Amino acid sequence: MIEFQSVHKQYGNGTVAVQDLSLTVEAGTITVLVGPSGCGKTTLMRMVNRMIDPSSGSVLLDGTDIRERDPARLRRGIGYVIQQAGLFPHRTVLDNVATVPRLFGNSRRDARRRAAELLERVGLPNDLGKRYPVQLSGGQQQRVGVARALAADPPVLLMDEPFSAVDPVVRADLQDELLRLQDELGKTVLFVTHDIDEAIKLGDRVAVLRQGGYLAQYAAPDDLLAEPADDFVTSFVGRDRGYRRLSFLDSQGVCPEQADTIRIGDTSADVPSRAGWVLALDHERRPRGWLLPDATVDGQLTENQLLAGGSLYTEGTSLRGALDAALSAPSGLGVVVDADGAYVGVVTARHVLDLIESRRRSVTTEGAVP
Numbered sequence: 559m560i561e562f563q564s565v566h567k568q569y570g571n572g573t574v575a576v577q578d579l580s581l582t583v584e585a586g587t588i589t590v591l592v593g594p595s596g597c598g599k600t601t602l603m604r605m606v607n608r609m610i611d612p613s614s615g616s617v618l619l620d621g622t623d624i625r626e627r628d629p630a631r632l633r634r635g636i637g638y639v640i641q642q643a644g645l646f647p648h649r650t651v652l653d654n655v656a657t658v659p660r661l662f663g664n665s666r667r668d669a670r671r672r673a674a675e676l677l678e679r680v681g682l683p684n685d686l687g688k689r690y691p692v693q694l695s696g697g698q699q700q701r702v703g704v705a706r707a708l709a710a711d712p713p714v715l716l717m718d719e720p721f722s723a724v725d726p727v728v729r730a731d732l733q734d735e736l737l738r739l740q741d742e743l744g745k746t747v748l749f750v751t752h753d754i755d756e757a758i759k760l761g762d763r764v765a766v767l768r769q770g771g772y773l774a775q776y777a778a779p780d781d782l783l784a785e786p787a788d789d790f791v792t793s794f795v796g797r798d799r800g801y802r803r804l805s806f807l808d809s810q811g812v813c814p815e816q817a818d819t820i821r822i823g824d825t826s827a828d829v830p831s832r833a834g835w836v837l838a839l840d841h842e843r844r845p846r847g848w849l850l851p852d853a854t855v856d857g858q859l860t861e862n863q864l865l866a867g868g869s870l871y872t873e874g875t876s877l878r879g880a881l882d883a884a885l886s887a888p889s890g891l892g893v894v895v896d897a898d899g900a901y902v903g904v905v906t907a908r909h910v911l912d913l914i915e916s917r918r919r920s921v922t923t924e925g926a927v928p
């Protein structure tokens with residue numbers, strides 16, 4: 559566990575980067591520091607591995623003031639990942655990662671074996687190890703950066719905007735990968751970003767900082783969206799916070815109904831007689847698209863005759879996915895699938911919204927804040 563106790567940082571030029579800030583990062587969780595540029599995130603994070611010492615206040619690691627720890631030894635227990643990975647350009651990917659076990663006195667061969675294991679763990683193919691960093695994509699470089707930070711198996715991981723230089727699709731993959739790794743490893747992670755969506759996706763707890771190094775709010779993501787502490791946090795979490803909050807509402811109470819269906823390869827004779835949207839399934843019962851109301855089938859039904867469907871909602875996941883499926887479907891019917899992608903039923907936006915409304919009411923009558 560990491561505790562910031564009334565830490566304050568004023569740089570030599572008079573800039574106050576962190577303002578008398580107290581915060582506890584629970585062991586084994588991901589805590590995200592989020593806020594606009596210059597609000598003191600990096601300064602606060604670097605206090606943990608003593609790259610920066612606070613002007614006043616203390617940082618405790620597992621109950622011990624880190625000033626009592628030798629900086630070099632302290633840092634060995636703390637993995638550090640930065641933007642653009644910070645890899646050594648003249649060493650191969652494998653040797654970049656092997657550097658850390660080498661520092662710990664492992665033989666070259668053991669260090670390389672460990673490095674190879676780690677590269678696999680962060681989802682990189684084995685043969686990438688022989689390349690140099692410049693021969694990798696930005697996303698791959700970040701994965702190497704994560705592998706290197708994990709090489710000493712440190713209990714604490716500091717990550718300063720590690721994914722901000724990669725495009726949104728790769729970034730989403732890296733985020734998923736971090737969550738998967740964290741499930742396995744249970745590190746104490748302090749993660750810095752200026753992206754509120756990333757903060758909400760990754761954080762068990764999120765600390766919102768504002769200009770001048772003030773802590774505006776420290777809360778679980780759902781609470782941050784439900785009850786922003788002030789106008790700054792409200793504007794920072796954004797106008798669509800109500801919608802985004804749906805990510806945290808589980809699917810309890812979702813009752814899919816049955817739509818009319820048809821199979822790829824069927825003919826006009828198989829179109830259900832009742833006029834309306836008809837959902838086409840393939841032979842594994844996976845949804846392929848919609849047949850317009852009153853449409854006829856030309857010969858055997860092929861995908862060319864279908865209108866592409868909206869997003870699919872996997873049973874049991876958050877209500878945000880259910881509402882999104884309903885809103886994005888041309889038919890207005892959100893398609894529900896099971897974990898294997900097979901058709902289960904459909905839901906309307908109305909059904910999902912009624913469910914949210916009834917939950918809100920039941921929470922209110924229990925006396926809690928809606």
Ligand SMILES: Nc1ncnc2c1ncn2[C@@H]1O[C@H](COP(=O)(O)OP(=O)(O)OP(=O)(O)O)[C@@H](O)[C@H]1O
Nearest residue numbers: 569571573575594595596597598599600601602752
């Ligand atoms: N070495 C330094 N000397 C003087 N001022 C500094 C120094 N390092 C940072 N600052 C100032 O302290 C404030 C906080 O900087 P910090 O790097 O912690 O912000 P940040 O939240 O990480 O920003 P960003 O999102 O842009 O990375 C800024 O106003 C910055 O200009």
Ligand SMILES: [Mg+2]
Nearest residue numbers: 599600601718
């Ligand atoms: Mg920074």
